[in-house]
Amino acid sequence: MDQVDFEPAQNWNATILRGVDHHPESKQPMSDVFKPPILLRSGGGIHNFLYRLKLSSDGSQLPKVEGSNVLGKLQITWRTNLGEPGRLQTQQILGSPITQKDIELRAVEVPSIIMLEKPFVVRLNLANQTDRVLGPFEVWVSQSDSLDEKAIMVNGLLTMLLAYGCICIFFSSILNFSWLQHLAQVEAFSSSEFELNLIAVKHGVQKITGITVFDTREKKTYDSLLELEVFVDSQ
Template sequence: MSTTPGTHSLAFRVMRLCRPSIHVEPPLRLDPMDLFVGEDIFDDPIASSNLPPLISTTDSSNSSDLTFSSRFLLHHPSDSIGLSGLLVLPQAFGAIYLGETFCSYISINNSSNFEVRDVVIKAEIQTERQRILLLDTSKSAVESIRAGGRYDFIVEHDVKELGAHTLVCTALYSDGDGERKYLPQFFKFIVSNPLSVRTKVRVVKEITFLEACIENHTKSNLYMDQVEFEPSPNWSATMLKADEHLSDNSSQSRQIFKPPVLIKSGGGIHNYLYQLRMSATDSAPVKVQGSNILGKFQITWRTNLGEPGRLQTQQILGTPITSKDIELHVVEIPPVIRVNKPFSVSMVYFIAF
């Protein structure tokens, strides 16, 4: 078996599979008239007739000219927003975030002048904690890859760890002379946190309020599908919304057509408020290091073109609940107590601090 570098007939090429973005053409220049009149001045035929001719003489039939000075000549309402209708693929590997699905298109190319045979291909993800096997063709090796040909496959991995990741692709094959060769290739990338969740816990008259602030750390807008707080078994949770004062019809329509919550890119935030009550059936809360466990968040979102993501927070701990001993003393009882008859007893209690 040979592992000599630079003598391999095969080579891996890795491409990330992700959805394209919408290409927007910004205005190329500013017409001086835009400094003195508004864009809607041409809606009034009398006002527009008193204006001097525009300095720009660009032909409005040219759809590629999306400058501000010619956007009042619209052939379609969508022309004013500057969208060219083109979709653009990323030019680099791009950012990879926790909670997303890493999808990669891998091609193993035969650049030699002879056919290679019995190709065993493996692909795995290595992190600081574990190794995840994505593909293994040991039991069904690729019979052959012709000269100048290739073998393609797709791998997917749900990203659940932060930090450095390595995509390891290996091939074991027989070259033109029948010699078995081993090819390893490594592709490294970093997984970042797409959002942060900051929480505050306040207790007001035996009612616990939990505030959660979600901040977007990505370079794209996030549309929150679900921000659900899952309380621990000894708690019940109710989300408090600012629009609960709306009429019944408005509330019903918002329940049927739930608009997604938009958290803008580059530091946008959104706040959620929950009211927590301890269940009456539970006599004591679950405690961890002196604090009671409230529950955890399940968060799902989508990016501009619908790529999904999902995160689950760690257990959120509330303020410690301390119990106080109560001591009762009987002050006065009636001299005669009759069977099946109610009676009054005077008692006094003391709370131990």
């Protein structure tokens, strides 16, 4: 076998990985790297090739196409034991469908130490991954869980619980969210940051859940965007 080349699709960069040191080759194009011939036995000879694929730098700005999961194709050239050349180009190789959400919510700053029943602030980033303007947004933290099960909640809600006691518990059955924050429009491929003021009422490993984002213009709700695990210290 003379050579095997992987030609990545437009949105991808490909690097071949060697089995000896598992380090990628230099940044030269793969076609410029000398590839010694590989001998394969007839009747079932096998040689494995490993490529690492990464989205190109401008891949995030390409229009979102449903089912766009084309990775690239292989070019294979060889010679038989009599010296006769052969060439094969595969069809496009498909990967798992890439589902890209319109928006992404991620944590950019979380306290390293979170104390029980002490307020703490989490900074979040809301990213617009489309080629159009989205928003304005409303952001809230759902309180759909029972108050006995909720380990981390909005700081203002706990203050209300302590102030009104059983009266607040009575009304909690008809309130499905608390703490509403308004965010301005987010430009295409841009992001906006905001803060959550939270408080933990249970110690140990806990999860911050229930953050919901609502696009007021498109009337579209985004939930289950982020589930953040933190450790709450009781001392």
